[in-house]
Amino acid sequence: MRVVIAPDCFGGTLTAEQAAAAISAGWLRAAPRDVLDVRPLADGGPGFVETLRASLGGELLVATVRPPTPDVGAGDAVPAAVLVVEGADGTRTAYLESAQAAGLALVPPALRDPTRTSTYGVGELLRAALATGAGRVVVGLGGSATNDAGAGMLAALGVGASDGPLARGGGGLGAVTAADLAGLAELRASLAGVELLVATDVDVPLLGLHGASAGFAPQKGATDQQAQDLERALGSFAHAAVAALGPDAVRPDLLASSRSASAAARLTGLPGAGAAGGLGFGLALLGARIVSGSGLVADAVGLPARIGAADVVVTGEGTFDWQSLHGKVVAAVAERALAAGVPAIVLAGQVQVGRREWSAAGIAGAYAVAETAEQVAAAFADPAGTLAARAERVARTWSPARRA
Incomplete structure (x- = not known):
């Protein structure tokens, strides 16, 4: 049987490459005659640049940027990289990964x-990407420690003062004034000649129940009260920023009725505007187009053709939950497998999505590595070994080659 192995990273325990190797090893123990096509994937989060480099090649340019935490002694400049790829038509594309500059892994618990954490370093990294002369810049979003709607990034690109309120995290954005946003319209105009793409790991809006603050701030250390305060601060900042751009900056929705929403509502409601603590929104202010990071990577590595030549595709991630079906790798793989008529199965550290939800997404089976407290502890102690063991058991179910 021909099997595509295409997982994401298993948050904090295994990279996508390590997860793919573990799944492959376990699968072959049960079905040694199966032919495996191993293709680790990523969304816009950690591993985005390295996954693309493995398939596209290109040149890595090293940069150092400000860390996301403002605390003295929490770390000096952190290393990051820009991947520059020359296209067959001569077009230069620069890829960068926001997690390298503002990732949760960069901030001690x-x-x-x-x-208080800031995306200022992302702005510095974006500036390095623009300096390559690339006509197309792709920013991967995901795995951030921030919730500042990209305000810090804007400060690093010259909007307001470099040490002003935009660079101090999301908590104070409710007090941002027009003076703090001086230069925003000019910055957007200066980027008109660059195709700016935002590759997001989730398709959530900036505000609301599943937005940047309510949906994700608690994972980054916020209390319930702080999450509510951040929601209000980001809402206020969004209105101020759109007003600073002027009435003609945001295109009207020609498909909407004459009573369409305001420009601010259109930008805050964009799928992916809430990714990476609202960094998607901040980039949309600069005219960026938001796309699915997992979809972009899947197509860049030729996943549709690989799935079309397979009998089954195996994907996975650390926790298979509601976020997984909103722009993550699992959703991208399932969508392409469904289009090709190939069953897709998910291996995850834990499965928190019901059968009705994952089957509606085109997934043929979902299998957890750990279901009890003891199994969770064992999985953290030996993530590769327990994942391989689960893959071996799944292969016995799915591969007729086990009987050969």
């Missing part, structure tokens, strides 16, 4: 406070 004791210092995690999304009211």
Whole structure:
């Protein structure tokens, strides 16, 4: 049987490459005659640049940027990279990964406070990408420690003062004034000649129940009260920023009725505007187009053709939950497998989605590595070994080659 192995990383325990290797090893123990096509994937989060480099090649340019935490002694400049790929038509594309500059892994647990962490380093990394002369810049979003709607990134690109309120995290954005946003319209105009794409890991809006603050700030260290305060602060900032751009900056929705929503509502409601603590919104202010990161990577590595030549595709991630079906790798793989008529199965550390939900997404089976507290502890102690063991059991169910 021909099997595509295409997982994402298993948050904090295995990279996508390590997860793919573990699944492959376990599968072959049960079905040694199966032919495996191993293709680790990523969404816009950690591993985005490295996954693309493995398939597209290109040149890595190293940069150092400001860390996301403002605390003195929490770390000096952190290393990051821009991947520059020359297209067959001569078009230069620069890829960067926001998690390298504002990722949760860069902030020690004791210092995690999304009211204070900043995307300033992402702005510095974007500036390095623009300096390559690329006509197309792709920013991967996901795995951030921030919740500042991209305000810090804007400060690094010259909007307001470099040490002003935009660079101090999301907590103070409710007090941002027009003076703090000086230069925003000019910055957007200066980028008109660059195709700016935002590759997001989730398709959530900036505000609301599943937005940046309510849906994700608690994962980054926020209390319930802080999450509510951040929601209000980001809402206020969004209106101020759109007003600073002027009435003609945001295109009207020609498909909407004459009573369409305001420009601010259109930008805050964009799928992916809430990714990486609202960094998607901040980039949309600059005229960026938001796309699915997992979909972009899947198509870049030729996943549709690989799935079309397979009998089954195996994907996975650390936790298979509601976020997985909103722009993550699992959803991208399932969508392409469904289009090709190939069953897709999910291996995850834990499965928190019901059968009705995952089957409606085109997934043929979902299998957890750990279901009890003891199994969870064992999985953290030996993530590769327990994942391989689960893949071996799944292969016995799915592969007729086990009987050969």
